[in-house]
Amino acid sequence: MKRVYLDHAATTPVDPHVEEAMRPFWGEHFGNAGGLYEEGRRAKEALGQARIKIAKLIGARPDEIIFTSGGTESDNLAVFGVAGAALPGKKSDFFGVLKSDFEDSKASKPHIITAKFEHHAVLHPCQELEKLGFSARGGPAFGWDVTYLEVGEDGIVSPENVKRFLRPETVLVSIMYANNEIGTIQPVAEIGKIIHNHKLETKNDKLVFHTDACQAAGYLDLNVNNLGVDLMTVNGSKIYGPKGVGFLYVRRGVKISPQILGGVQEMGLRAGTEPVALNVGLASAFEIAQGEKEKESARLTVLRDYFIGGLEKKIPKAVLNGHPIKRLPNNINISIPGANGEEMVVRLDANGIACSTGSACTSESSESSHVILALGRSKKLADSSLRLTMGRSTTKGDLDYVLKVFSGIINSYGARN
């Protein structure tokens, strides 16, 4: 049976050009980029070229690109790294901050702003920082203060809301560029401006703005100056690059503390032998994705709206999750009242269609989607949600087939229940 793969937000196949770009660096040019000899220099050169390629595409400088093992690690590095660098280093201050904690004086605690529908790779590190007791790393934790912004019904974070919650103690704002489940595009540039102005007004030069751009990287402009971001997460897995590699853009002058220790690699911000093949592959994938983004966005927007239109006709009770237009061109996320998301996935799979109930990262857990809940939808609607994410291989014929199969499933569902 022909397969129709509609889970490109979970992961994408590696582009043949990317595979080709990686090939020489497995067995032939395999040197350790730290080596002082020819094989090492060649590796270092390739690594440097990969860094330059990525930097150019986002309006950055090569030394602002920190390679990591993927989006999750980049997000962790952003949150923990900013938190670690934000605090005073003196023992005397240590007592002061602890004291303020025990007195429960929120105003003097370091503070983070993020949104309820962020990826868990941002939310879980924030929750870890909120803990009071011991940290996951073997030290005491004093409970950072984190504001989890509400998200509008349309799945969009209000810049005004970010502004309202900024405090003198805020050291990090982390708002994703496009949501991984519902694809809604956030007003990152507007938030960037608000933060920029806040910093000028309050002289809070510690405040850092991070965006997780993993889902956006194939479709949107990622120029860090246009966006006004200080940190930006991108990974290979979602842009037809290899899994197991990503980067964190770190604006020069922004201080973050390394989280994986034990070597001088990546400007001292991430230790470990550099996986040159993967880094070269990521740069190649990112170049292709950014090069094709306008054409591919235009093509998929038509397909997306065609599918949503068809759905409205064939399954009138279907509810679109997230803003109908301010969303990634490849994302369709719907709830079908009365249906069960997982069951739909299984039945669609039996008909050759691959899609998901939401984030693949939580698909094995039985929690309701925190993203759909953040829109103010009921748990029932959250549990009846389905995410279809298109990609380079998706055709109109695929969507016609999905519409036919899907409406059949839902109608039989209706008849049964």
Place this chain on the structure above:
Amino acid sequence: MKRVYLDHAATTPVDPHVEEAMRPFWGEHFGNAGGLYEEGRRAKEALGQARIKIAKLIGARPDEIIFTSGGTESDNLAVFGVAGAALPGKKSDFFGVLKSDFEDSKASKPHIITAKFEHHAVLHPCQELEKLGFSARGGPAFGWDVTYLEVGEDGIVSPENVKRFLRPETVLVSIMYANNEIGTIQPVAEIGKIIHNHKLETKNDKLVFHTDACQAAGYLDLNVNNLGVDLMTVNGSKIYGPKGVGFLYVRRGVKISPQILGGVQEMGLRAGTEPVALNVGLASAFEIAQGEKEKESARLTVLRDYFIGGLEKKIPKAVLNGHPIKRLPNNINISIPGANGEEMVVRLDANGIACSTGSACTSESSESSHVILALGRSKKLADSSLRLTMGRSTTKGDLDYVLKVFSGIINSYGARN
């Protein structure tokens, strides 16, 4: 010019069989192992098979294999993970431990034993835990107590010494299986027995034994039960597998806290989309390396001793660093009094020979080798050290060539100075 690559301890080329094993998982079977559909199940199945393959080779169970991005991350996960899991979770205990810290009562602080010549991927996390003030992760740090064991002149840690420093508060002992610079093989199984007995005697069931086996994986038996280890680090980069992937063996029942947060992958101990191609590649490389270890060890031991013998004749002032026999079959590490390590590397490179002054992870920094210093050697001798590490491609002819070139360089050195 023909190149003679003698830096296999820094990294190895990917075995063609490994490249072949990875290939289907780039563009064809690219699914996210978290997906509930065919492509996802196939990825999950491949991931599971990789886990089974590795587990069998070390006498473990599949759910004891935690894939990571490499040796450095595995070591960090071992140290921070054990530290994070060892502490009481209650807020009330938090005050107790802090109080004990401020009173500087070492006896009640959690304690780690490691050795002075461990890889920085172990040492730096230990140093981070020792800090008093703030941690790199944005919380207070209360200063763990770490014992850095002396190393014998022969580069071997004494099991008796480990025993002597064990305390009721010791929660982690981390001793590498074979040193990355001098190749000396540590009595891991003996240390394992001591720890086992100590746990029985003192009922300290929190005590965990970790070994970094990255350098050993191609040459030694890695059965975790024979070794008596609870945690073991292995990576792909040193065993003809891909860079950017490794694993941490975690014995069932041993508690470690995850360090990269945001997903349920890897038994909840390491978040992020699983890089199936890399994991499959690592399993394949590990299988080949473990399968060839006896044959390859025998072959390289002969070559190693041939080279050392030749060196004694041609450069009598050369000093071998580390035990002459209790060392990896592929490792030759020498100091040449009066010479400069980096200069020798550069001059050998100009003659087609790739080798290193020590760990590639610190090659860009100008620090003296902490490993050579740990043997009790002078800074001068440390700065005149050279590491030659052989591999599958190394032949007797290569070594003859190196001996000839090297003695020429050293003799011209002598004439010049």
